[in-house]
Each structure stands twice: as C-alpha cells, then as structure tokens.
Amino acid sequence: MESVQLIHGEGGKYTETLIRDIFYEEFKNDILLKNGDSALLDIPSNKIAFTTDSFVVNPIFFRGGDIGKLAVCGTINDLTACGAEALYLSSSFIIEEGFLMQDLKKIARSMKDTCKQAKVNIVTGDTKVVPKGKVDKVFINTSGVGIVKNYFSNKIEKGDRVIVTGTVGEHGTAIAVDRYNLKVKGRIESDCAPLNSILDCLQGYYGSIKFMRDATRGGIGQILNEIANQSELGLHIFESKIPISNEVKSINEMLGINPLYLACEGRMVLVVDKYDSEDIVKVLVKEFNCDNASIIGEFTDEYEFVYIENDFGGKRILGSLDTQILPRIC
Amino acid sequence: MESVQLIHGEGGKYTETLIRDIFYEEFKNDILLKNGDSALLDIPSNKIAFTTDSFVVNPIFFRGGDIGKLAVCGTINDLTACGAEALYLSSSFIIEEGFLMQDLKKIARSMKDTCKQAKVNIVTGDTKVVPKGKVDKVFINTSGVGIVKNYFSNKIEKGDRVIVTGTVGEHGTAIAVDRYNLKVKGRIESDCAPLNSILDCLQGYYGSIKFMRDATRGGIGQILNEIANQSELGLHIFESKIPISNEVKSINEMLGINPLYLACEGRMVLVVDKYDSEDIVKVLVKEFNCDNASIIGEFTDEYEFVYIENDFGGKRILGSLDTQILPRIC
Numbered sequence: 001m002e003s004v005q006l007i008h009g010e011g012g013k014y015t016e017t018l019i020r021d022i023f024y025e026e027f028k029n030d031i032l033l034k035n036g037d038s039a040l041l042d043i044p045s046n047k048i049a050f051t052t053d054s055f056v057v058n059p060i061f062f063r064g065g066d067i068g069k070l071a072v073c074g075t076i077n078d079l080t081a082c083g084a085e086a087l088y089l090s091s092s093f094i095i096e097e098g099f100l101m102q103d104l105k106k107i108a109r110s111m112k113d114t115c116k117q118a119k120v121n122i123v124t125g126d127t128k129v130v131p132k133g134k135v136d137k138v139f140i141n142t143s144g145v146g147i148v149k150n151y152f153s154n155k156i157e158k159g160d161r162v163i164v165t166g167t168v169g170e171h172g173t174a175i176a177v178d179r180y181n182l183k184v185k186g187r188i189e190s191d192c193a194p195l196n197s198i199l200d201c202l203q204g205y206y207g208s209i210k211f212m213r214d215a216t217r218g219g220i221g222q223i224l225n226e227i228a229n230q231s232e233l234g235l236h237i238f239e240s241k242i243p244i245s246n247e248v249k250s251i252n253e254m255l256g257i258n259p260l261y262l263a264c265e266g267r268m269v270l271v272v273d274k275y276d277s278e279d280i281v282k283v284l285v286k287e288f289n290c291d292n293a294s295i296i297g298e299f300t301d302e303y304e305f306v307y308i309e310n311d312f313g314g315k316r317i318l319g320s321l322d323t324q325i326l327p328r329i330c
Numbered sequence: 331m332e333s334v335q336l337i338h339g340e341g342g343k344y345t346e347t348l349i350r351d352i353f354y355e356e357f358k359n360d361i362l363l364k365n366g367d368s369a370l371l372d373i374p375s376n377k378i379a380f381t382t383d384s385f386v387v388n389p390i391f392f393r394g395g396d397i398g399k400l401a402v403c404g405t406i407n408d409l410t411a412c413g414a415e416a417l418y419l420s421s422s423f424i425i426e427e428g429f430l431m432q433d434l435k436k437i438a439r440s441m442k443d444t445c446k447q448a449k450v451n452i453v454t455g456d457t458k459v460v461p462k463g464k465v466d467k468v469f470i471n472t473s474g475v476g477i478v479k480n481y482f483s484n485k486i487e488k489g490d491r492v493i494v495t496g497t498v499g500e501h502g503t504a505i506a507v508d509r510y511n512l513k514v515k516g517r518i519e520s521d522c523a524p525l526n527s528i529l530d531c532l533q534g535y536y537g538s539i540k541f542m543r544d545a546t547r548g549g550i551g552q553i554l555n556e557i558a559n560q561s562e563l564g565l566h567i568f569e570s571k572i573p574i575s576n577e578v579k580s581i582n583e584m585l586g587i588n589p590l591y592l593a594c595e596g597r598m599v600l601v602v603d604k605y606d607s608e609d610i611v612k613v614l615v616k617e618f619n620c621d622n623a624s625i626i627g628e629f630t631d632e633y634e635f636v637y638i639e640n641d642f643g644g645k646r647i648l649g650s651l652d653t654q655i656l657p658r659i660c
Contacts, residue, residue, distance in 0.1 A: 005654075011547025011593075012651025037408035037543060038381035040478055048378070051368035052420035052473055053456045056465075078367035090382035092471050094424075126383045130658055134466040135386075141422050141456075143382055143473035148370055213367060217341025263341075321342025324335075328460055 002101040009095070009129030022101070023091070023125055026108040027115070031088070031123040039123035041088055047148035049084030051075060054141040058328040060107070062178040064170075064190030065265075067140055068107035070330060072114040072122075073265055075144040076194045077214040081268065083206075084146035086118065086196045092126040092141040099138055107138070118194035120144075149199055154210040156231035161277035162297040163270040165198070165290040166191060167243040168220050172262025172329055173251050182254075186247040193266030193289045201287050208276035215267045216330055218321045221260035223269050224297075224306045225320040231271075237297035237308040237318065261321050263329045274298065332431040339425070339459030349457060352431070353421070356438040357445070357452040361418070369453035371418055377478035379414030381405060384471040388658040390437070392508045394500075394520030395595075397470055398437035400660060402444040402452075403595055405474040406524045407544040411598065413536075414476035416448065416526050422456040422471040429468055437468070448524035450474075479529055484540040486561035491607035492627045493600040495528070495620040496521060497573040498550050502592025502659055503581050512584075516577040523596030523619045531617050535610050541601035544594070546660055548651045551590035553599050554627075554636045555650040561601075567627035567638040567648065591651050593659045604628065 007014045024033065031039050053074045060067040072089065079086040091111065095104065115122060174190040176182065195214065202209065215223050220242075228235040244259060252259040266289050272280050277295050284293035306318040337344045354363065361369050383404045390397040402419065409416040421441065425434065445452060504520040506512065525544065532539065545553050550572075558565040574589060582589040596619050602610050607625055614623035636648040 006657045007652075007654040009547075009657060010651060010654055012552050012591075012653075014652070015547070036412050038379040038412040038414060038474075038476075040412065040414075040481070041378040041380055043376055043378050045376075046373055048371040048373050048475070049368040050371055050418060050420065050473075050475055051454050052422045052471065054422040054424050054458050054471055056424055056458045056460050058464075082366050082368040082370065084368060084370075088380060090380065090473050092382045092384040092473075094384050094386055094469055124381050128384050128386045128658075130386050130466065133463075134388075134658075135469070136460065136464040139424055139465070139469070141382065141384055141471035141473075143380075143420050143422075143471075144368075145378070145380055145475060146368075151370070217339075217345070222342050261342075321340060322337075322344070323342075324337040324340055327336045327339060328458075328464075 004095045004099045004101060004104060004129055006097050006129050006131060015127060019127060022104055022108050026112040027122040029121045031121060035124055043147060045147040049079050049082050049146045049148050051078040052143040053078060054139060055330055056139050056328050057330050059178050060137055062190060063174045065192040066107055066110050067138065068111040069114045070192055070265060071140040071142045072111050073192050073194045074330060075142040076118050076120060076196050079144050079146040080196045080199055081213045083150040083152050084148045085199060086120050086144055086146040088123045088145050089120055090124045090143045091122050094128045094130060094135050094139045096135045096137050097129055097132045114194060118196050150206045152209045152212050156210050156233060156271055156299060158233060158299055158301045159274045160210060160271050160299045161274050161295045163272060163281060163293060164220055164296050165268045165284055166292045167245050168264055168267060169244060169248045169259030169262040171265040172326055173248045175329055176255060176326060184251055188247045191264050191266035195266060195268055197288055198268060201283055205276050205280050208273035209270055211271035213269050215264045215269050217263050219261040219263055220269055221318055222321045227271060228306050231299060232304060233299045233301055234303035235297055235306045236300050237306060239308050239310040241294055241296045243292040243294050257325055261325055334425045334429045334431060334434060334459055336427050336459050336461060345457060352434055352438050353455055356442040359451045361451060361453040365454050373477060375477040379409050379412050379476045379478050381408040382473040383408060384469060385660055386469050386658050387660050389508050390467055392520060393504045395522040396437055396440050397468065398441040399444045400522050400595060401470040401472045402441050403522050403524045404660060405472040406448050406450060406526050409474050409476040410526045410529055411543045413480040413482050414478045415529060416450050416474055416476045418453045418475050419450055420454045420473045421452050424458045424460060424465050424469045426465045426467050427459060427462045444524060448526050480536045482539045482542050486540050486563060486601055486629060488563060488629055488631045489604045490540060490601050490629045491604050491625045493602060493611060493623060494550055494626050495598045495614055496622045497575050498594055498597060499574060499578045499589030499592040501595040502656055503578045505659055506585060506656055514581055518577045521594050521596040525596060525598055527618055528598060531613055535606055538603040538606035539600055543599050545597045545599050546593045546595060549591040549593055550599055551648055552651045557601060558636050561629060562634060563629045563631055564633035565627055565636045566630050567636060569638050569640040571624055571626045573622040573624050587655055591655055
C-alpha cells in the first residue's frame, strides 16, 4: 500500500504532489488555492481572535472521531470560548515515514467534513515528514483566526451559576477504551464536536455570560478550579446535576479515574448570571450537541475552593489536577 | 537535572507552572498574559495574512541558531514573502518526556530574542508532552498573522530579473555539518534570520516587485523552478552571480549535494522589473542580512525551464527537486 516517504517532506515535486492530491483535494477553497506562503484574508473587523493547538492523540482513530476531527474541533472551540466566530484554520502535519497514504486521506477527509459542518475553511498549511521512529504516526497543529463577537469578561459574583453543555468525560473514556482495548458494554463515544453554533444561539444573553471555556485536558474538574481561583470565590457543585453517562461512570470506576478530570472535546463550561441561567439552559438544550446542558453549581463567598456535594449531603473538595491520569488525550 | 514530565502535559497544575515559568516568563507581553484560549488582537486593517509552519529540525541546536530561532524566523519570513508586516505569532510545543528544562528555557529565550529583534510578539501558545520515544526531542509549530502591505502579484515578463538577497545553502550545510559531526575548516553557520525589515526598505519599489519567496526547503533551485513554471517562461541563471561561500561549495562537493537545493532560512528570492533591478539591489545590500544581494538571472521566452550557465558558457538544466537530499532541515 502507498505510504508517505521522506521525500514527500523535502519541498520538491513529491511534496507538491502530496499537498495537491491530499490536502488541496480535500480542503479546497478559493483562499487555500491562491495561497503562496500565507493565506490572504479579508476580515471585516479589527477585533481578531487568534489561537493554536497541537494534537498528539493516541490512538489517532478512536470511537467518535480521529485526530483530524479533533484538531478542527479543538481550535474552533477555543475561538468560540473567547467569544469569537471561527472563520479560518491552518493545518500543519508532522507525518512519520511509512504512514499510510489512505490513513492520511481519511484524516484529511474527516477534517474537511468537520469544517463543512462548522462552516469554517482551512486556508493555509504545512507538511513535514520525519524518519520512522521520530514521531508517533502523525501529529497535527491547527491554528485559527476569528472575529471577536463579545468579550466574556464580567466579574464573577456570588450566586452566579455554572453550566456544562453536555455529558462529561466521554472523550477521555473513549480514548482509554480504544488505547487499552478494553472490553466494555454499552455505547461509549468521544463527544468531539464543533461548538461554534453556541455563540449565535446565546446572542441574547451575552451580557449575562461571564466566562466560557471548553473543557479539554484536565476536564471540568480542572476548569472549575481555575475559575474558582480567578474569581476568588468558592464554588459549590451538585454532583447529581453533573450530566454523566452510566458507561463513563462504570468504566472509570474500573480504571480508578475520576471522570471529572477527563477531557471532553465537545463541551463548554459557562459561568452565567443566576437570573438568566435557566433561560440559557433552555436555549442550549435545543442546540446541536447540547441536549444535556445543565446547571451544575453556584458561586459562594463562604470558602475559596471547589466543593462537590452528593445527594446524601456528603461534601468533598475537588482539587486542581495534580496527578497524571491519561497522557496524549488530545 | 530537571526535565519535562508527562504530567506537564496533563493540563493541570504542572502544565500551568511550566507555561508560567518558561513561556510566559520569556515571551511576556500584555496580549499573551491576558490570553484565555485565544489571543484577542486589535488589528487596524481588514487585509490579514495568516500562515503556519511546523519545525522538526535535527539537531535542535546548530551553528547559527536553534529550533526556536528557526521557528520564529520561518513564520516571519513567510508573512514577509506575501507582502505582509508580521505582527503576532503563536508557538505550540510538542515535547518528549525527559527533555531537559534548561534546553526548553534556552529555546524559549532564543525565540524571545528573535521576536525582539524582529519586533513581533508571541501572543498565544500550546504545550503537549508525549512519552519518551514518541517524538524526537521537541517539535515547534509557529503560526503568524500580519497586515498585508502589498500583493506582489504582477505578471512576470520576459526580461524580468531574479534577485537573491544573500549567500545560499548555508542553513542546510550548517545542519549537515552538525548532524553528521563533519570536521570542516572555515566558518560555516546557518543564515537563519528574520527578513521582515525588507518590506519597509523596498516600499518605493513595490510596483516593480512581481514575486517574493523565502528559499527554505528545496533551496533556490526548487523556487526558481516553481517561478519558471508559473510564469510559463524560461529562466536563465548566471552561475557566477549566485552568492555562495567557498565553505558551502567545498563541503557540499564532499557530500555530493547540490547546494542550490539546500534550504536557506534567511534569504529571499525576488522577481523584479529589470529597470529597477539594480536600484533594488543597491537598497537591499544596505539592509540587515542582505549584504550579498545579487541579480542572478533573467526571464526569457526562448525556453520554459531553468537553464544555468557557467563562466565558460557551459549550460545545464536546473530541474525541480526530485531526490531526497537532507530530511529534517527545518
């Protein structure tokens, strides 16, 4: 079977062919095809958001997605979290010598499909090939630019609510299941998805949204700690309100992992004014990928950490992530 | 000695510490420090250039630079080549478990110094850590955004001249010498440098510049072929006019490599109107890193490929790069 060779990374004829046959073929759009060393963009705003992420996930194909879909979603979601409408992405591949051309094609196709769904374009890229053993299969960097629609930077206050837009821990669990070949019953799939449509649907509530962040590495556990830390308030989380599937619960019990620290790749955490919080959830549940959106906690001035309370009144501190749980999750 | 561990990539406390102590410490600027998931930029133009490049050079420290300097220069030069003023960079690191903290610091310091020299800022970033053996030491992606000052897209015509802004093949030769531990006499160093000041100094000649490209992978040999191909004209190169050091010549003779295909990392190739070509060279030679700028050839309609003529009238075709010469050059 045809595979990527070192010469595909030398910058000559073979590089041109690889780029044309795989990347241009899948990603094609007017800006990309006119691309010299840079994409030339006409952006009708002076307020630009700019972000970057490298993806090293293992395995590269997993239930619910692959490294390509993940790379597109990750950068779109980072822009969205900052209140920016995602417009343009770059994609930069580092490929191991011998990597199958058909797998590369599959990844590029998946990036194209996700871009189409999210209405963004890949407009510039780069391709490197390194000798066998010098990289594990393929790593992808995506960077992105978008137009800032709103800065979510109001001060978090006592009483503000925390919303999570869907069930947690699914991406991390899916990766663990596929990486370690776990035999599991029930449906478990990565939640990997572009969340940019959230920005539009929440437009009427921008004034009430104080913070927004996609819960990737470190999961909601880490984010909740970061928010509590920045706000100098405490955060009271109701365990029973956290949307989580039985599959995720039981697999992670088996693995000894707290799923609250596992990466999601299609979930946003929001802090909102309490008066609009119920309405925001009502709007969110109608949105793509957000049907389990839920208020999971509220800010308090009684302490300065994250407390999690179960249905029986038992409370424990949910600390910042300080142990190694699952490397190469994204 | 302290080294990077997998937990530094988990997204928790250790990731925060690594980012703060190394990247924020070196790169610090108002935009970076306010960064959430994205940098928020105020760009006083609607014409934006956007580019990306991943760097996998081996060795990571080499005579005349390191992977960090290279990563900053590469992206700045890509923006410059498209007529854009480089403004903001992202930097995304993929680090091998066990990589020395002091080497990471050294690389970050070198990126900072190069940014300072070029007057650009790193405003957003990402850090991943992968297990030992899954990446070779460290790979860096930089993406960049800038303001488009001019599109160099006039039609290339018969008589137009080709300029190269300095001696060629030095980066590739320096990498080969350090990678293979060659014992060489004389000074050989990578030409790695940011070329963004060229845009300003050539401002009076924008109308005469038809093409600009930094000669990286594939060297000037590959670029000259790409230009000839696009222009549907032939290109007559005078071998004796190509600025090249004796060290580069003799080392590559020994290696059996044609240095015209070796990467430069601080050289631009320009196509300019013949009437302004001498004046443009006069301006360039006064500029940082361009003191050996030279007219090396002219376009002709007598054939449609790249001919290279030596001082004795001997001619040969300089083809597009189709063999493997030196992987992981950038």
